[in-house]
Amino acid sequence: MRKDYSQCAKCAGKVCYPFAGVDDELPPVDEAPEFCPMRRMPEVIEKANHFYEKANIHEFARLASIQESECYELTGQGIKTKIPRLEETIQFANKCHFKRLGVVFCVGLREEARQVVSIFENKGFEVVSVNCKVGRTPKEFIGLKGEEKIAGPGLMEPMCNPIVQAAIINAENVDLAIMLGLCVGHDTLFMKYCDVPATTLAVKDRVTGHNPLAALYLSKSPYYNRLQMPAQAEADKGDWKKVDITADE
Numbered sequence: 193m194r195k196d197y198s199q200c201a202k203c204a205g206k207v208c209y210p211f212a213g214v215d216d217e218l219p220p221v222d223e224a225p226e227f228c229p230m231r232r233m234p235e236v237i238e239k240a241n242h243f244y245e246k247a248n249i250h251e252f253a254r255l256a257s258i259q260e261s262e263c264y265e266l267t268g269q270g271i272k273t274k275i276p277r278l279e280e281t282i283q284f285a286n287k288c289h290f291k292r293l294g295v296v297f298c299v300g301l302r303e304e305a306r307q308v309v310s311i312f313e314n315k316g317f318e319v320v321s322v323n324c325k326v327g328r329t330p331k332e333f334i335g336l337k338g339e340e341k342i343a344g345p346g347l348m349e350p351m352c353n354p355i356v357q358a359a360i361i362n363a364e365n366v367d368l369a370i371m372l373g374l375c376v377g378h379d380t381l382f383m384k385y386c387d388v389p390a391t392t393l394a395v396k397d398r399v400t401g402h403n404p405l406a407a408l409y410l411s412k413s414p415y416y417n418r419l420q421m422p423a424q425a426e427a428d429k430g431d432w433k434k435v436d437i438t439a440d441e
């Protein structure tokens with residue numbers, strides 16, 4: 193097992209998330225695996241925790257964790273969940289006294305966007321909404337060839353434009369941006385260029401009703417078991433080159 197990078201997904205998490213009373217002694221960090229970030233990077237953890245000293249970040253984090261708690265209830269049968277993410281988003285936005293929400297959606301979820309906006313409006317929010325095709329910039333603008341477009345060369349296909357979505361959300365002075373069904377990569381660009389706080393209501397999954405984990409749950413079945421087949425990542429990269437959107441080119 194490699195020890196030179198953090199691999200929490202391969203650990204039972206008994207050191208960072210022990211079952212302990214508030215006054216109990218916690219398990220020593222050296223009981224965690226050698227790849228544990230608490231062992232490998234204590235200074236990174238300490239430095240990051242200083243960000244919570246800013247009053248607004250402290251308060252935002254506090255409200256987020258209160259909201260988290262309120263999504264459960266302690267019952268005689270144990271802890272139960274009770275609030276779907278849509279309602280959680282509404283409750284959290286109210287806790288933060290947000291008034292103006294910005295829904296950025298994929299054109300494929302236009303009907304869902306209409307319903308989501310209607311629900312937010314019924315709950316008293318002002319809702320800006322921005323479609324991914326905003327600006328109707330043709331895909332040729334980012335270098336796509338005709339045969340690389342979804343419907344082939346004959347039709348004008350506007351590109352999904354997450355950078356323009358972010359620019360409009362920034363200009364509309366929304367308190368909270370809410371991503372609804374943006375594609376992989378388009379969501380990355382939106383997050384890179386969005387200057388306001390953002391959260392995700394749903395992600396795009398064209399096959400599973402926008403529930404990517406359905407493929408995970410089905411990956412042990414014959415239909416999706418290709419997901420469990422070992423593959424050489426390098427071979428799968430084909431002729432594509434590494435792209436670094438954090439570089440200042």
Ligand code: SF4
Nearest residue numbers: 200203205207208228
């Ligand atoms: S932080 Fe450490 S103890 Fe917790 S899951 Fe990650 S590796 Fe395991």
